[in-house]
Amino acid sequence: MGERVVWYWNFTGTISALAAVVLLGACSASPIQPQRVVDDGGRQSGSKLSAERINAIRERYLGQYFVLREDWYEYAWIDTDPEGGFGEPTPRTKFPYGIKARSHVRLVAPAGTIARITGVNSRAPQVLTFIAQTLDGQEFYPRLLARRPRTVMFGARNSSERVSRVRMDDDDFTMEKITYWLTHHTMEFVEAPPERTSAIASQSEPSELTVTTPTIAALSVEAAPSHVLPGEEVELALQFEVSAPQDATVNVRERRTLSFNGKVLPSYPVESAKVRGGGSFATSVSQTIPAGASEGVYEYRGEVCVLADCIDKRTRFEVLR
Secondary structure, three states: OOEOOOOOOOOOOOOOOOOOOOOOOOOOOOOOOOOOOOOOOOOOOEEEEEEHHHHHHHHHHOOOOEEOOEEEEEEOOEEEEOOOOOOOOEEEOOOEEEEEOOOOOEEEEEOOOEEEEEEEOOOOOOOOEEEEEEOOOOOOOEEEEEOOOOOOOOOEEEEEEEEEEOOOOOOOOOOOHHHHHOOOOOOOEOOOOOOOOOOOOOOOHHOOOOOOOOEEEEEEEEEEOOOOOOOOOOEEEEEEEEOOOOOOOOOEEEEHHHHHHHOOOOOOOOEEEEEOOOOOEEEEEEEOOOOOOOOEEEEEEEEEEOOOEEEEEEEEEEEOO
């Protein structure tokens, strides 16, 4: 039996609080100093995050291991609202304007790096910073940049590149959203760091030493049935193959996303993770079509990841009336 997802609609009010985001000036001739952020101990600051939410963030993420799915560069941040407009934003890793203008590019952790969250800093009103440490002790700082303000006349979120962002608050910075922003492109949470092993091949048997990285070898997706009525269920299936060395295990992450007219539906994406060995697997999630669902064609996107290796495919189904 597959998992069951409750599909509900969530309408949020217009965000009206405006504040300035501190960007490094592009006109300064002084060299850019190495990035350094320290844990703030959970103290409240200029944001609208409550003490309860700050403590919940620290309790949820401190000590959490993860694997980077993309290269991470100094001073980069995850923009939770990169384009503005009316649609539901998709997070994107970017450089602040001042860093981008000065072409400062310094790789601090490549994709596939295993790290642990050792601190949190929420002192900047619009930026939530996580302090991460690699297994070799090097620090880097994944950061979440808050959303854009809405325009006064039309209600769309401002799309200007240098617009000030709203202050972080409990309504926007929920555990669900923070996890989505962090894991959409940037990292994959794991329960514990994979074991690191070393081997020394003898000169007499050099051919016995082989190194193989686990990967997703194949993926197919299916939404069945292809035509459904409100109240009926559609099965969101994934079939995939994991290629891994014999007796090896790896954390495999699945992500399912439903969208309609280009907008991701509430309660999605749905994510799950499980340690698996090599082989073929099939999983499914059941989605009940709500009574108020709009008639039309919906898109189902399925994605499976092993470390930084991800494959996604899409298919469609239609809701009838």
